[in-house]
Amino acid sequence: MMSSNSANNLLDEALGFNDDGGGGGGGLLLLIEDRVETSGAFILHHLIKRRLSSPNRPNDVVVFLSFAHPFSHYDRILRKMGCNLGVQKENKRFVYYDMLNLNYPDGEKGAEDLLLSVYGKIQKTVELCSSREGYKNSTIMIDDISLMEVALCGSSNLVLDFLHYCYSLATQFDCLVIILNHEDVYSTMDVPSPLLQMEYLANIVIKAEPLATGLATDVHGQLTVLNKGICQGSGCSKGKIRNFHFRVKENCVEYFYPGSRT
């Protein structure tokens, strides 16, 4: 049984993260899919802390687009985990975009222009960061995609366009893009869902689901991490799947293989 306070837990291992909190860069997109019964927000919080807390990466930046909660919400949660988002924000290491209170224009054209300007700010931030000495990786996070779609008048096309551009930025500047989406929002669609497009785009898919046996006090759900493997000059690594259980506690999350808890 490993907690998220130790150097590397089951989730980090499944993601291929190094002990120093790095790895997972080099142009990757990580998709977190959750459900009403099992929120995947804790994964986002864990990854924010990992990307900001590594001592060997003082210039890495996390760009965070929030459609779901105000800054104070994340600040409170990360404080309990031992990470001060307020300080990181002042140091320009945590760049927070409040997408909740933006003035969204009517019509798709207006929405596209707005997205273009948001993308422009992200690209500028990442470019600036990458020019600094000691730069390793940046992270772009979106919480969450289904609310982004709502904000853009239901245009999943615009959302996919935006994700495509973030991904191309990621491959150019060695970033990690992390997005959270709700699987059950798309489950009743007859036509191919945008979620499937994102699953194709993603290099790593994390699914947070309830246990097959239903709710339990000691185990809050299961995570399935599908890592498609990376193709580089030296060859391709094989795709892998890991499955383990989790329990969300006050200040951390425990990950363990089924049946291994004492």
Next chain:
Amino acid sequence: MAAEAISRALRDGALEGEHAPALTIKDSIHAPLGAFVFDHILAQLSSNISSSKSQAQLRIVDCYTDPLGWKSQLAESGIVSNRSTQNATTASLCKNARDLDMLFSSIVELGKEVIRETKGRFAVAIDSVSEILRHASISSAASLLSNLRSHDQVACLFWLFHSDLHEMKASSALEYISSMVACVEPISNTTNGKGMNSENLPLIEQNLGRGKFSVRFKRRNGRIRLMSEELHTEQMGINFVPAFEDYVTSQSLVPKVQFSLQLSEKERNDRAKVVLPFEHQGDGKPIQIYDGRRSVSESKTENKETNAEKMHVNEDSGRGEIIYIRDSDDEMPDSDEDPDDDLDI
């Protein structure tokens, strides 16, 4: 082997008076190996071209970096630097993936540039048509592919397509345009066909590295040829191996009951040796007519049948045989005519 047959067909290019051969590589999220097949075909084609003439030249129409012109707009307004839109000299940047007429022109222009000195033809590879369909309708995408196929300087073309991202009609439209359709399917079918539950996980993981590879070739005369094999991903690409016996697959389709529904090898051979009883396909022996006064020796070897046509199997030689004795001369010899033709219903 299917993959080699594809490479040969693409390398040979268009037959006289025909459009260029076109290949659809089709996969799905449960068998996401289409990109590996695409890379393999591209590498094979490049090496085929290189070996016959001078070094194969690759030109790229880049619809990935800035498909909607966002980066260019931002660079023009000074918000971001211009370096992100600069590409290698072998790439032509497409800034409007919605305009397929422009895309067609870019492809043809680059192709002509490549073959300027050799005066040959060029091949076109599209990764992927699913991305084109994000920005354009299926009819305009189909029109683009048709125009490329019928262009007299295009030797062959192939594209990647994720079938589960689109409706059936899009998949069908692309298959109609293609002369070859290569389909990658899961090697293991998961329970319920979906869901990453704990039973399915080993199967899903297996499908990340192996797949069934089925190819349908459309011949000029309209006939279809089917080939299938397995593909395995390796460190440096993919490997094609013969499919695990189709015989095994067909065996598994027979319902599991207590009686034997299959023929043994001996039974299959015996059946093949049986001479059919039709008189006009006879074996030259005189036609016998039953007159009710058969000899004792004949009656001993006959089965006891109540109907007028008697069938007799000669078991002496071990060779199956049917002896047909006509009831009378009134009975017309068997012919190919349908006896019900004269019915007036």
